[in-house]
Amino acid sequence: MIGRLNHVAIAVPDLAKGIATYAGALGAEVSPPLAQPEHGVTVVFVMLPNTKIELLEPLGEGSPIAKFLERSPEGGIHHVCYEVDDILAARDKLKAEGARILGDGNPRIGAHGKPVLFLHPKDFLGTLVELEQA
Numbered sequence: 001m002i003g004r005l006n007h008v009a010i011a012v013p014d015l016a017k018g019i020a021t022y023a024g025a026l027g028a029e030v031s032p033p034l035a036q037p038e039h040g041v042t043v044v045f046v047m048l049p050n051t052k053i054e055l056l057e058p059l060g061e062g063s064p065i066a067k068f069l070e071r072s073p074e075g076g077i078h079h080v081c082y083e084v085d086d087i088l089a090a091r092d093k094l095k096a097e098g099a100r101i102l103g104d105g106n107p108r109i110g111a112h113g114k115p116v117l118f119l120h121p122k123d124f125l126g127t128l129v130e131l132e133q134a
């Protein structure tokens with residue numbers, strides 16, 4: 001059911017430092033920072049030939065990554081995002097398998113303007129999984 005790896009998201013306490021690490025030491029192409037107040041993050045995209053890495057820095061009150069960074073102050077892998085062709089069909093299949101969908105169970109428009117869902121980490125090997133309708 002899942003298709004391409006769309007991105008791996010890494011939460012960082014300091015975006016400038018994250019950019020310097022990826023653009024400098026790792027020699028990657030990194031997009032300019034993009035504030036996404038509706039998602040509570042500022043994001044940059046690290047463009048790789050086969051996928052993207054997103055560096056997420058908390059933005060504003062109650063950022064969804066604030067608690068994660070309390071537990072992992074150096075930063076860390078926050079979620080992986082897989083593409084699906086039909087997000088409602090994917091959700092219904094996962095529900096039937098007993099997987100828990102976060103939030104109200106309905107897709108919302110994600111950071112890329114496409115419908116996304118998040119799946120409970122306890123059902124997926126301790127990893128927060130995002131599904132995006134490609």
Ligand code: CO
Pocket residue numbers: 007009054079081111130
């Ligand atoms: Co994501």
